[in-house]
Amino acid sequence: MKVDSIVNGIVIDHIAAGKAMTLYRLLELDKLDCPVAVIQNAPSEFMGKKDIIKIDSNVDVNLDVIGYVSPNVTVNIIRNEEIVEKKHLSLPKKLTNIIRCKNPRCITTTEQGIDHIFMLHGADRNEYRCYYCDAKP
Amino acid sequence: MKNLINILDLSVEEIAELIEVADDIIANPAKYRHVCDDKILATLFFEPSTRTRLSFESAMLNLGGKVLGFSDANSSSSTKGESVADTVAVVSGYADIIAMRHPKEGAPMVAAMHSTIPVINAGDGGHYHPTQTLTDLLTIHHEKGRFDDLVIGLCGDLKFGRTVHSLIEAMSRYSGIRFVLISPEELKLPSFVKQEYIKNKNIEYVQSTSLEDVIGELDILYMTRVQRERFFNEEDYLRLKDSYILDKAKMEKAKDDMIVLHPLPRVNEISTEVDDDPRACYFRQAHYGKFIRMALIMKLLEVKV
Numbered sequence: 001m002k003v004d005s006i007v008n009g010i011v012i013d014h015i016a017a018g019k020a021m022t023l024y025r026l027l028e029l030d031k032l033d034c035p036v037a038v039i040q041n042a043p044s045e046f047m048g049k050k051d052i053i054k055i056d057s058n059v060d061v062n063l064d065v066i067g068y069v070s071p072n073v074t075v076n077i078i079r080n081e082e083i084v085e086k087k088h089l090s091l092p093k094k095l096t097n098i099i100r101c102k103n104p105r106c107i108t109t110t111e112q113g114i115d116h117i118f119m120l121h122g123a124d125r126n127e128y129r130c131y132y133c134d135a136k137p
Numbered sequence: 138m139k140n141l142i143n144i145l146d147l148s149v150e151e152i153a154e155l156i157e158v159a160d161d162i163i164a165n166p167a168k169y170r171h172v173c174d175d176k177i178l179a180t181l182f183f184e185p186s187t188r189t190r191l192s193f194e195s196a197m198l199n200l201g202g203k204v205l206g207f208s209d210a211n212s213s214s215s216t217k218g219e220s221v222a223d224t225v226a227v228v229s230g231y232a233d234i235i236a237m238r239h240p241k242e243g244a245p246m247v248a249a250m251h252s253t254i255p256v257i258n259a260g261d262g263g264h265y266h267p268t269q270t271l272t273d274l275l276t277i278h279h280e281k282g283r284f285d286d287l288v289i290g291l292c293g294d295l296k297f298g299r300t301v302h303s304l305i306e307a308m309s310r311y312s313g314i315r316f317v318l319i320s321p322e323e324l325k326l327p328s329f330v331k332q333e334y335i336k337n338k339n340i341e342y343v344q345s346t347s348l349e350d351v352i353g354e355l356d357i358l359y360m361t362r363v364q365r366e367r368f369f370n371e372e373d374y375l376r377l378k379d380s381y382i383l384d385k386a387k388m389e390k391a392k393d394d395m396i397v398l399h400p401l402p403r404v405n406e407i408s409t410e411v412d413d414d415p416r417a418c419y420f421r422q423a424h425y426g427k428f429i430r431m432a433l434i435m436k437l438l439e440v441k442v
Contacts, residue, residue: 105240105263106242107239107241107242107261108243111221111222111241111244114247121333130243131246132242132243132246133242133243133264134264134329
């Protein structure tokens with residue numbers, strides 16, 4: 001399968017297989033009018049299978065969303081067909097308005113105009129908890 | 138400006154300082170009678186409470202300050218749909234410090250984010266109740282004389298019991314602590330509390346569904362009420378409400394120097410026949426609450442004697 005390389009834009013690489021469409025939705029890539037390629041189940045030497053998203057435009061993407069949905073992703077910034085920056089993402093410490101608290105007793109269920117915030121917690125730092133009520137997502 | 142939302146907002150050293158001030162207030166009440174003469178406490182109680190609200194009000198009045206506020210959501214603008222953020226933004230102009238109780242978990246945190254004056258969490262749903270914990274700590278300090286090397290039994294509703302969560306957080310910072318968690322299966326301690334404050338700190342603990350089996354091991358027995366208001370389903374409440382009742386027969390199996398604490402109000406989980414037992418500390422505990430709240434108000438208002 002061949003997808004043309006991009007001139008100026010972003011390549012989100014090493015997405016866990018099956019997560020590309022979740023990212024596509026959360027990053028609202030459907031609202032862009034530039035070419036966007038979603039490649040699923042691409043062969044990967046280290047991951048076995050991986051997903052890739054190519055965006056043929058210089059847009060701002062929310063790196064926290066990407067890190068949350070699929071940690072260990074690489075974001076390549078492309079300028080004139082060259083990689084000018086490579087960002088290796090990990091789980092962000094704080095998620096703001098990316099996910100909502102499901103605890104029916106949480107203040108976020110009734111308070112209008114409040115940011116939905118989750119903080120990374122735990123000894124091994126891989127678990128999110130609501131900033132307000134400590135519930136898991 | 139500092140707020141008290143969670144007991145862990147206070148370091149062990151700050152708690153020791155508060156206890157020292159509370160002890161001095163108990164010994165020399167006249168010295169503190171006018172230290173807050175020009176200060177106002179707003180008690181914003183979106184959920185009914187007797188003890189905590191009166192304790193806060195009594196604390197402020199004993200410091201010479203004044204009190205305003207409301208005692209349930211029906212007498213506040215929240216019934217008109219006003220947000221917590223807007224309420225505290227307005228109250229910040231009327232008072233010097235806020236004590237807030239709210240049925241929603243995290244509400245005092247939201248209040249603190251929008252307030253220009255210190256906010257004290259006076260209980261948020263089944264989440265935290267740090268001033269009850271300060272009360273518990275002052276009681277333990279007076280009745281046991283130490284915070285280290287204690288076997289602490291927590292009995293009843295460990296799932297929704299916010300006082301239990303805060304007490305575990307606080308006591309997990311001292312050495313030689315062992316927790317005995319006594320509850321029905323349905324009201325076990327939430328996993329995040331157990332993981333974060335017991336397992337991650339390698340604190341010894343056991344879980345039991347029987348109070349009788351473990352009461353003999355305890356230095357402190359912390360009884361809690363199964364709270365009707367925390368249940369979405371009345372049937373579940375009725376099934377679980379009488380899970381544990383502490384009576385004279387069970388007290389006979391306890392150590393001579395064990396102390397019984399309860400955040401109150403009790404319903405029937407401690408039989409009234411236990412009240413005369415010198416090990417029953419719950420009414421003294423309620424009195425200690427006023428003194429530690431006086432110390433806390435002074436600290437947050439940065440008032441000196």
